[in-house]
Structure formats: structure tokens, C-alpha cells
Amino acid sequence: MNETKSLCEVIADKLEYAIFNDKTINKGKLPSEMQLANAYGVSRPVIREALKILKARGLIDSRQGAPTTVAEYKVEDLQKNLARISKMKNISSTEVYAVRLALEVASARYAAQNATEEDLLALRKINEEMQKNSNDYPLLARLDTQFHVAVAQASKNTLLAFITEAFAGLLYSVIERTVDERTAIDGVAFHDKIISAIEKGEAENASEIMRAHLILSLRNFEEI
Numbered sequence: 001m002n003e004t005k006s007l008c009e010v011i012a013d014k015l016e017y018a019i020f021n022d023k024t025i026n027k028g029k030l031p032s033e034m035q036l037a038n039a040y041g042v043s044r045p046v047i048r049e050a051l052k053i054l055k056a057r058g059l060i061d062s063r064q065g066a067p068t069t070v071a072e073y074k075v076e077d078l079q080k081n082l083a084r085i086s087k088m089k090n091i092s093s094t095e096v097y098a099v100r101l102a103l104e105v106a107s108a109r110y111a112a113q114n115a116t117e118e119d120l121l122a123l124r125k126i127n128e129e130m131q132k133n134s135n136d137y138p139l140l141a142r143l144d145t146q147f148h149v150a151v152a153q154a155s156k157n158t159l160l161a162f163i164t165e166a167f168a169g170l171l172y173s174v175i176e177r178t179v180d181e182r183t184a185i186d187g188v189a190f191h192d193k194i195i196s197a198i199e200k201g202e203a204e205n206a207s208e209i210m211r212a213h214l215i216l217s218l219r220n221f222e223e224i
Contacts (some may be wrong), residue, residue: 001176005222007025007046007161008046008050008053008055009050011040011042011046011047011050012021012049012050012051012053012054012057013116014040015030015050015051015054016054016057016059019054019060020068021057025070026105028069028070029067029068029069029070030067030068030069030070031141031212032052032061032067032224033047033048034062035095036208037204051068052084057070058073058077066117067138070210074168075162075165076164078163078166079165079166079167079168079169082166082167082169082170083169083170086170091170091204093173093174093177093221095220095221096170096171096174097174097210097214097217097218097221098113100167100171100174100214101211101214101215101218102208103152103160103163103164103167103192104148104151104152104164104214105207105210105211105214106153106155106200106205106207107148107151107152107154107155107156107157107161107164107210108194108197108207108209108210109155109204109206109207110154110155110160110203111151111152111154111155111200111206112197112201112202112205112206112207113153113203114156114160115154115155115156115198115199115200117182119153120154120195120198120199120215122150122154123147123150123151123154123191123194123198124195126143126146126150126191127140127147127188127192127195130141130143130144130147130184130187130188130191131188133192134181134184134185134188135181137176137184138176140179140187141172141175141176141179142172142183144179144187145168145172145175147191148164148168148171149161149164149165149168151198151210152164153165154198173204174219174221177221178217182215183220186216187205187213187217190209190212190213190216191213193209194209194210194213214217
């Protein structure tokens with residue numbers, strides 16, 4: 001029994017390697033159970049168990065009567081995992097801010113180097129919406145979160161943008177607790193400065209403005 005389980009894990013590891021390295025499999029359809037069994041020299045039950053392991057790892061999607069395909073890992077998946085970890089580990093809001101500072105200062109720097117006109121338009125639009133809805137605090141919190149995610153997306157660093165977007169759930173939870181008329185005005189003003197620095201390609205300036213913005217936000221949170 002243990003040998004069978006061990007063999008299933010070995011095959012699962014080999015299939016995982018193939019998913020990431022074989023261009024005929026990556027982002028596509030896996031061969032049938034019979035084809036996999038012949039390719040790896042094992043029985044179909046071993047292949048089925050190996051596929052169950054891959055499904056538990058979130059690497060494949062499989063439904064009865066449908067081909068087994070490589071799963072697309074979504075932002076929502078990481079977002080849910082971060083929320084669970086935050087609860088299980090009792091992550092404090094101060095810790096959230098510390099990670100936020102590290103991510104978003106880097107985002108601003110890279111955005112100043114790589115942002116397109118389309119990115120700048122998106123940032124301006126969000127900030128304009130914030131200005132128009134200065135008394136709608138729940139909406140402001142969502143827009144503020146969107147702004148910071150948009151900066152990360154403008155960085156053109158795929159991993160940084162993915163992590164920041166996944167982090168948005170935790171980010172929103174702290175932003176919504178600090179939003180009021182005063183912080184909304186401060187936020188819009190800082191966002192304008194960040195957009196201006198990004199537009200001018202001033203990487204150092206953009207990152208320092210972002211740092212000042214987040215430090216003020218943390219102080220507002222601590223006051224509350």
C-alpha cells in the first residue's frame with residue numbers, strides 16, 4: 001500500500017514537471033489516462049491517484065467525462081489563501097502595512113519606468129472617481145484599493161502585480177477602517193503627486209511619494 005502511494009507521488013511529481021516544462025502540455029490538455037499509463041509504464045489506477053494529487057495541488061482541472069486540463073491559477077485563489085493565513089496566524093494590521101510598504105514603494109518605482117499612457121489614464125480615472133465620491137466611504141475604500149493595484153499593474157512586473165492584486169483583500173480591510181473626509185482629501189492629493197511622478201518617469205520621486213503616502217496612512221490607522 002505504501003509502495004503504491006509512493007509510486008503515485010513519484011508519478012505526480014513527474015507530471016508536475018511536465019506541466020511546467022513540456023510545451024505540449026503547459027496551459028493545455030493532458031493526455032488520456034491510458035496514454036499517461038503507457039508513457040510512464042504504470043497502471044491506470046496509479047495514474048488516477050497521481051492525478052488526484054495534482055488536483056489537490058491545484059495544478060489540474062478534472063471532471064468526469066471531460067478532458068483533464070492544466071488549471072489556471074487565479075488571483076482569487078491566492079487572495080483566499082492569504083485571508084486564511086491572516087486569520088490562522090493572527091496577522092496584525094501593522095504587519096499588513098509593513099508588507100504593503102514593501103510592495104507598493106517598489107510598484108511606484110517600476111511604474112515610473114514602465115507605465116503606458118493607458119496605465120496613466122486608468123490611474124487618473126480612479127482618482128477622479130475618488131474626488132467625485134468623497135462622501136461615499138465604502139466606495140472610496142474600494143477605489144483607493146483599486147488605485148494601488150493599478151500602480152502595481154503599471155509596473156509591468158507580472159509577479160509584483162499578481163501579489164499586490166491578491167493582497168488587495170487584506171489591503172481593503174485596513175483602508176476601509178481609516179477612510180473619512182480628511183483622509184480622502186489627503187489620499188487624492190497624494191495620488192495626484194504619484195501620477196505626476198510616474199508620468200514624468202521620476203522613479204525615485206514616485207517611490208518616495210508613495211512611501212510618504214503610506215506612512216501617513218499608517219499613522220491615521222494608528223490614531224483610530
